[in-house]
Amino acid sequence: MSTSAPTNITLSAIAGIYILAQVIIVPALPDLGIIFSSDYRTIQLSVSAFSIGAAIVNLIAGPLSDRFGRRPIAISFFIIFIMSSLGSFFSENIYVFLFFRFLQATSAAGMVLARVIVGDIYKGDKATIMFGYISTIMAIGPLVGPLLGGLISDYFGSMQIFNFLTVLGFFLFVLIIVDLKETNFHRSKSMLSQIRSYPLLLSSMKFWPPTLVSAFSFSIFGIFFVGAPFVAATVYNLSPSQIGLLMALMPLGFVPGNIIVGKLVPRYSTKLLLIFGSVLLIIGPLLSLLTTNLYNHQLSFFLPMMVMAFGTGIIWPVANTAIIHSVPSLAGSASGISSALMVTTSAISSGVLGWNIENGDPILMLVSMLILVGATTLASSFFIKN
Template sequence: MASDQRPAPLGLIILLMAMSAIGPVSLNILVPATPAMAVLFNTSLGTVQLTLSLYLFGLAISQLFLGPLSDRFGRKPVLVTGLCITAVASFGAMFSTSIGMLIAFRTLQALGASSGLVIGRAIIRDLYSRERAAAMIGLVTTVMVVAPMLSPTIGGAIDTHLGWEYTFALVGGAAALVTLWILVALPETRPDHVTGGGLRYILGESRELFASRRFLGYVLVCALGTSSYFALLGAAPHIVVSLMARTSAEFGLWFMLTAGSFMVGNFITTRTVQRYGIDRMIGVGLAFQMAGAIATIAAVGLFPDAGPWTVFVPQIAMSVGNGIFLPNCVAGAVSVRPQAAGTASGITGFLQMATGAAAAQVMGYLVATATTAMPLAIVMAVVSAAATGAFFVFLRRRI
């Protein structure tokens, strides 16, 4: 049973951070190399963009099944299987000789990498109640985001000095090490009364979850709100490297500002959610995001040739907002039916990543013919407004 009084074991929290970081690191570390890969494989930017969007799609699909499987078979065995798949696929991608081969291994890599994300959230809900779970998810994400924050910088440096292939060697080695750590140190947290996992169970629990206005609200805000971040991932490398003629390493440095701001939002959540509640915190996060989206349109419109700051400085507010509302949305979604925390986490992750994949791929095509960052600014404003609308329709009355 979840308890607010039970102290969080430090070793468990660090392990949750490590296994949850595998997916975001694998996603972000290749981003700075995408313009160069288009040249290397003699293909279009849109085709190379599939290494990002199909990775996100793989994260989405696998979460839909990994969550219920962890309800049925336990958190630990599903985690181990998923991360083993990621390690093998990463080393396969390292030796890819065509863009098609790389995309295939990249998609397989994502199928396992999502296990740490979706099951980590379920483990936290196994151990803690609603508001405490939001604080713990925020805590895990705060430290976990250090790795995704640094990974574009590391990926840019590896691409510049060694080649993009070695980014996969790093990810594969990390996945293998975390798998061994799980085998040695992770206790099984799934409650004994949770025994779902079959198709009938998945359909039944999904039906109950989607019948809940609260669940719909949390999932929609999560998916729509975070798609602004994925739109940035899909567009910013081309904008900074191709349109603004900056290096992939410089892009990685600018991206650190975005990730650091996200950490600030996570920290705010861990310090305040148990006092103000998750629904109010979601509203605060969306206010930050809308302010940043409007500022992006203004900066790009007024200073179209001023450089990366027009995109990344307004991202400070947007990323703080993401860091506030995301852990609260996840905690709310997995608390609607605690007996199906894995299923709820899987559905939430699926919709978040599927929406993100669509946003990233669309942005890859929109910016390919753009001369400024305005298409990105407009898309981020639209999805932020949609997330805010979902909040007022489904969740506002609970504050």
């Protein structure tokens, strides 16, 4: 087996397809409801089904890659993604469609495997810098996904989104075959022996603090993407296209954080960087609350949130490095469990906000939830061991 490292483009592509596949259908949901003769509440389950599937995939992809290797698991899961994307296009009713959307979440394996492959190849500061590069390219998904989905829906029809994902999945499959060589040369002897080792991982204080920091910091995107469109529509009376453009400010804040962290990791400890990033998670919403009380303009709400996104951009590469190196022999399991917790935390927190945001001042409720999550992230970062 080759020991050559896959390119950054390959790792970024297999990690980012999950986010793109999740958000690209959002602008098409009303039209998909018409196509499948379904109400909006039911068609929205296509997003929930994807999230549930992603949580399950996150749990199993890492351990399977520890046992059988990174490359065969990547190949297997992306075959399922291609077939399920095609199945979504040919679905004749809402139930078949929801089933295939659930299976499309196999793309989440790419995010798990990219993280653990970086851990296989790179150590210390180099791993953190690589995570920064990958996260930067991954940010393209939420940046262009909704706009791309809207354009495909408007010009070619909403169901063509799934043909697009099929073709994209095929190109990624070819990329995996050509470039993704095996990097796991210390495989676990059996799944049973691996499961027996879980107490070592789950009792490790090197694993839980960065995992909690990663999970809570990730949830700010779920909270923001649920709450901000409601604020934009009800408070500022913006159109869908205007909302889409303003939502792009979050990824634009996230990317610089990914870039600058590569300069910071040689100088500052993991704990200090995570504390700094967590403080920014709190400062962003606080600034937004202040400026919206001073100025009645949508930018007074959206622009300060870029500070929060910048903080997350610093947190993710640093926290991911700490997670995969917490118990090196269980790097795949650590990546999978932490990713599953990340997706679950985001789903729960955004769901709580979505359920209650209509019952009060939407800006205050959104900002309060973001500050609460930021404070929890900050508290978790104090338990990091350097």
